[in-house]
Amino acid sequence: MAKTCFVTGKSSHVVNSVTRRGKAKKDGGVGRKTTGISKRRQYANLHKRWVLVNGERKHVWLSARALKRLPEHITLL
Secondary structure: OOOOOOOOOOEEEEEEEEEEEEEOEEEEEEEOOEEEEEEEOOOEEEEEEEEEEEEEEEEEEEEHHHOOOOOEEEOOO
């Protein structure tokens, strides 16, 4: 199974990596031109942690934000 946050559901996303050439208009150029677009993965900030969920010990992925604000029924071990 792919890495997904147990609390927030965050996972990686597919984004475009845009390559440009030229000089920006504000810097005195004629503008930046796109020369290539390729896809890449943008990963969520996930950490593997042991947690106690309703009395049951689980090994789960948690995002950095979820680690700061855990719900009441989840406790870090």
